[in-house]
Amino acid sequence: MVKPRRCLAQHWLKSENALNNLIKAACCELDQDIILEIGPGTGILTRRLLPLVKFLVGVELDKDLCKLLVNKLGKKENFLLLQGDFLSLDISSTLVNLSICQQPNKVVANIPYNITGPIIEKLLGRISQPNKQPYELIILLIQKEVAQRLVAEPGSRNCGALTVKVQYLAECKMIASVPAEAFYPKPKVDSAIVSLYPRKICKPANNPKQLEALVKLGFRTKRKMLRNNLQSVIERDHLIKLLEHLQINPHARAEDLSLQQWIKLSNKIC
Structure with a gap:
């Protein structure tokens, strides 16, 4: 029997409602x-997805779990398991090298808490490089x-x-809350299901x-007003005066600005 590994932040979902x-x-x-399923683990979500989709690509780091998944699901014609670190794996090139021309169009995954940020960045890209x-x-x-924070x-x-x-x-939406009791082992915090619909900004x-750098600088010290955090660039x-021109409160903090206000402010700072 494969046991969850704390070093890999493994918390396996067991709730039917969450699934x-x-x-x-x-x-x-x-x-x-x-x-594309990142970290299929024991395959509890994978088994439910396979009858509903054309093909599923799983990426699992744990070698012992890979053996378990191969034993359970290896004969499924619409399932491919890749062993490796998702953050360093080039999924597109790997599939092409395996003569699989079609690329994943959706991602469904229960991902490790400790690398959530890097995973989201790899899936979406960055402001400067989508x-x-x-x-x-x-x-x-x-x-x-x-x-x-996402929504x-x-x-x-x-x-x-x-x-x-x-x-x-x-576009980010909260789908449902998932209590800590829905996992084994039980984590110290609750979880939630979110949907991310990648999009093109109407007015990028x-x-x-510059916008990426400005946002990072603006939130560097959240308790400070924006005019103080941005003194190094303007x-x-x-x-x-620029904030007043954009109808933004001169006493505003970074969290007070909407996405469009951030874009407008960036565009005005040359």
Whole structure:
């Protein structure tokens, strides 16, 4: 029997309700969808997805779990298991090298808490460098605190740099909360299912690299007003006038700005 490894932040989902919510959110289409599952673990979600999709690619780091998955699901014609670290694996090139021409169009996964940020960045890209081949839909089961940051509204205490970066690249929605009791072993925090719909910004930043840097700098010290955090890139009095011109409160903090206000501010700072 394979046991969860703390060093890999393994918490295996056991809740039928959570599994049903994940599958429902994925809106699977049998003849069309090729799913990427990051960290299939024991295969509890994989088994439910396989009858609903055209093909499923699983990426699992744990060699012992890979053996378990091969024994359980290795004979399924629409299942391919890749052993390796998702963060360093080039999925597209690997599939091409295996003579699999079709690429995943959706992601459905229960991902490790400790690498949530890097995984989301690899799936979506960055403000300055979006994913050139975006997925149609990304469904993730993640720590609830992070989920709340992804969907946060301007002015919310949950709004941070991650909020702006992800919302620039995708429409984010909270699907359902998942209690700690839904996992084995039980984590110390609750989780949530979120959906990310990658999108093209109607009015993107003129200089995405500058916007990315500005957001990072703006949220560097959340308790400080924006005019203080940005002093290194724009003179304080000039910034106050610029904020007033953009109808932004001169006393605003970074979390008070909407995505569009961040874009407008970046565009005005030359």
